[in-house]
Amino acid sequence: MWFRNLQIFRISDWTLSTERLNELLQKQAFREPSAMELHTTGWSSPREGGELAHVVNRQILLALRTEKKLLPASVINQVTRAKAADLEEQQGFKPGRKQMKELKEQVTDELLPRAFGIRRDTRVWIDPVNRWLVIDAASPTKADEVRSLLLKTLDITLENIELNEAPVAVMTSWLAGNEAPGGFTVDQDVELRSNTDEKAAVRYVRHPLDGVDVRQHIQSGKRTTRLAMTWNDRISFVLTDAFAIKRVTPLDIIKDAADPTAEGEAEKFDADVALMTGELAKLLDDLIEAVGGEREEA
Structure with missing residues (x-):
């Protein structure tokens, strides 16, 4: 759900x-x-x-x-070639470009219903x-x-969403200082990319991010483009430089909060919707604040 x-x-x-x-x-x-x-x-x-x-x-x-x-192109082309060979045998010469185009369209129409x-x-x-x-x-x-x-x-x-601060800059500062904003913790997955023409990148997966090697990458000019985080011990996720949220995973504390009185598929579905939307709305509010807030219209 x-x-x-x-x-x-x-x-x-x-x-x-x-x-x-x-x-x-x-x-x-x-x-x-x-x-x-x-x-x-x-x-x-x-x-x-x-x-x-x-x-x-x-x-x-x-x-x-x-x-x-x-309907893969390889299948269309295979059948078209077979029909073209039959046509060549019938008329005594290879089909021209126009005939091949018409033949391919005919084959597509024949195969599409199946x-x-x-x-x-x-x-x-x-x-x-x-x-x-x-x-x-x-x-x-x-x-x-x-x-x-x-x-x-x-x-x-x-x-x-228009933010006051670029997510890439905010995430890099969290990582460089080894300190996430209140309510959030930094997990062990990160992607760092260079802002030079070479676009060099390094990824850490299930790796401690408070080591010297990570800080050296930041000092060399790489910036954080993806960062795994957890919010209030309730939801883990990966934040991207485009302010998209990926790999959303509710943790045990939320799973335990599911309504035990819900009966039947319909009630359970509604209970899951209510729980998910309530938690995600709070997460989005806190995350917007953590990255510096939304830009106000002039």
Whole structure:
């Protein structure tokens, strides 16, 4: 249930009712690709059998579903070559460029209905109370795909997080001083990169970061681009220089806080959503403050 990666944005003031939100999402709801389509995208229910917008304590969960058919170019080319050989035997000469193009299109049309489809859901958390919009995506490219459909579906404004201090500078200062801000601890994974043209990089995994070698890398000009941290002994994560949060892992103290009275899949799902969104909202607030706060508009 927990989001593994957080691509973080701000949203405009939220005025949509749940009913209106579901109406708008339905217009862009997911449908299976037709026999001749390679790819479809649309909104799906975050919980099996539920609404497109799942709301718990004013926190909103969405899911963008994508289905892509697997039709490798190597397979198309192999079948095309075989058909081209048959055609050459029939007409007595090799197919020209135009014939080969038409043949390839014909092969693609023949194979497409038999192609195997793979589905993938990307979850979205909207917090109208604190104006967060968080996409569970490892890459900005995938997040942009979700943002694009979200803006097409809803009349809202999304803004990137603008910070007073660059995360790379703040993380480097924490590492150099061997001291994280209150509530946070530095763990044992880090990536350091040079800001020179060579872009030299060094990574430490499950390695103490308070040694002389780490400080020497910083003194030589390398800066921290990824840093593993823990917040209040509750959530571990990796912070990146783009202020994305990766490898989010709830720790035992949170797992023990799960509602023991929840019965059935629906109640347990809602309890997990409430727990996750409540904890992540506090984490985001503390992390924003730790890196120097958001830049105020002039």
